Amino acid sequence: MDALQQLWHLSNLLWPPLAWAALHAAACKLLWRRALTALSWLRLAAWCSLAAEAVSLAGLAWTGHDGAMATYGAMALALAATTWLVAFAPWSARTG
16 A cells, blocks of 8 residues: 555545534534533534544554544544533533
């Protein structure tokens, strides 16, 4: 495998979690507009992308290949848990 193929493989490993985190943060900001007023989209997307990337790498280590459906399911759970921790937990910094 040459360097360009390795770059594409790395890109295909890292971009889906980033895209899902960005879409998830946008949907959360749209659905819970009043509750998430104090929380910026960038902060929510950053925390969600960190969690999604960690799950993606853990899924790669666990299954031996990327793109497994179990990994995507775990990524959805990680996005939901991260959103709760950052935005809706009793100790979160939101005001309202």
